[in-house]
Amino acid sequence: MSEEVVCVDFWANGFGMRVRIALREKGVQFELKEEDLRTKERSALVLEMSPVLRQIPILIHHGKPVLGSINIVEYIDEVWKEGPALLPADPLDRAHARLWAHYIDKMLFSTQTKFLKSKGEAKEKSKAELIENLKQLEQVLGDGNYFGGDEFNFLDIMLIPFSSMFSGYEEHGSFQIGVECPKLMAWVKRCRQRESVARTLPDDGEMYQLHKAWYGIE
Amino acid sequence: MSEEVVCVDFWANGFGMRVRIALREKGVQFELKEEDLRTKERSALVLEMSPVLRQIPILIHHGKPVLGSINIVEYIDEVWKEGPALLPADPLDRAHARLWAHYIDKMLFSTQTKFLKSKGEAKEKSKAELIENLKQLEQVLGDGNYFGGDEFNFLDIMLIPFSSMFSGYEEHGSFQIGVECPKLMAWVKRCRQRESVARTLPDDGEMYQLHKAWYGIE
Incomplete structure (x- = not known):
């Protein structure tokens, strides 16, 4: 069929x-x-x-x-239940994953937009917020290989696309995410080795170029 | 236990x-x-x-x-699987219910806040938006008794608490929701006959009084 x-x-x-x-x-x-x-x-x-x-x-x-x-x-x-389960099985873990997925949409995405659109003091303020959001997510990751624990999972899928903009964040804000959030950057590398992720994520440079054009960044 | x-x-x-x-x-x-x-x-x-x-x-x-x-x-x-199922069983219906739940949080709630906080032209504009949001939800309800069809369900639970502010909306904006959205108002009455809803929803007048104090509405 x-x-x-x-x-x-x-x-x-x-x-x-x-x-x-x-x-x-x-x-x-x-x-x-x-x-x-x-x-x-x-x-x-x-x-x-x-x-x-x-x-x-x-x-x-x-x-x-x-x-x-x-x-x-x-x-x-x-x-498609025959494939690997994306959401964890335990209701408490599921609730945790869903909550942070919505945190990414509500917090990280809107902070990213503010950061890319703003200049001067506002840019510095939103840069600090962005780093705060990323540190928050790093804390959720903890010492696990993935957000769901040992397996690449729902919350990993929710966040990994944002890593396409990480080098754009660094260039735009003159900072290094690896210094601020070393565990998060190690997680990005780990995820990018997966075929599903590697085939999907665009080139980091092209992503930043697109956003520069989008937000009129010089 | x-x-x-x-x-x-x-x-x-x-x-x-x-x-x-x-x-x-x-x-x-x-x-x-x-x-x-x-x-x-x-x-x-x-x-x-x-x-x-x-x-x-x-x-x-x-x-x-x-x-x-x-x-x-x-x-x-x-x-608590032994109680009545709140989310529909079909994945497509579940996705529909979840989508509109988030629409309520993102659209209706922020429009409500704008409407209650604003004055003059801004108030009129947000009032029109609020009516538009409610009509949208009425369209989702369609001709069903409940959002989930014949049974009181997940999306009904998501929206019915907002009805505590409906008489507040009417007083604040000098309009009648029943005229704009007759099916939605009939749904409100139907839901309020349920014990779970009747026991939970506060008095409409007290809700509006609280919001008046909250937003400094004269």
Whole structure:
């Protein structure tokens, strides 16, 4: 049976990278439809599948849309049970993973945006916040190999796409994440050795170039 | 076996009402510890159980904290399986319910805050946005008795606490939700007949009084 799995995404979309990594971890074949986030126009497919939110990524499974990157990864985990489990089995660990996934979206992503958009004092302030957010996440990682413990897992998938911007953060803010958060950087290297991650993450330099153009960074 | 379930919450906290409704739907006995959100001080219990986010509600189960209201309700559903299922069984329906739960937190709650805080033109603009958000949710409800279809369900639990502020919205904005969203208001009445909801929701008038004091509304 053809699963008819389509992922509508933009190559530099960190939220969408989560979906692509999850599908690759599960070994699900999918068709990637590129949507250019650099324009405000949305394709007929996005307008049809996400008429209200008009957002990507969209996972289309048997013609039906699933929206929201955290949601989609949970959906993938529930539907393709034959692959490796992405969410931990224990309800307390699941709650912990979900909570920090939303922390990444609410805190890290908005701090990143402020940091890249601002100048002078505001930039320094948001740089300090960004380092604080990363240290926070490093604390959650603790001494484990992965956020889920010994296995690459849900929360790893949630955070690893952001590492595509880490060298951009360093260049933009003249600091070294490896000095501030050595365990987190070791985790990034570990994750990037996985095929699902290596195939999905774009070139760090291209990511920063795109964001420079996006936010008018000189 | 004592389940040792503690819910740390504030009586007027809509996010926490979700947790109390979910526990009551499942028939779980719990101890409620009141935390006054009107002050910036947090109790030793909150600082111990949520040192980073310092937020409530907190569900403490066998001494361990679960944070984030959507998260907590999912946790409750996963742990007390013997009660009625809160999330739908089908992965697509689950993804739909989770997506709209986050829409409520991201859109409706922030629009509510803007609406209550603003004056003049900004107030009119956020009032229009608020009505738009409610109409959106009414569209998601469709012709069903509940958001989950025939049964009171996860998404109903997510939204019904906000109805405590509906009469406040009406007074603050001089409009009638029942005129704008008749199906949504019929749903509110239906939900409020449930014991879990009736026992949890505070008095509408007291809710608006509290928000008036909170936002300095004259």
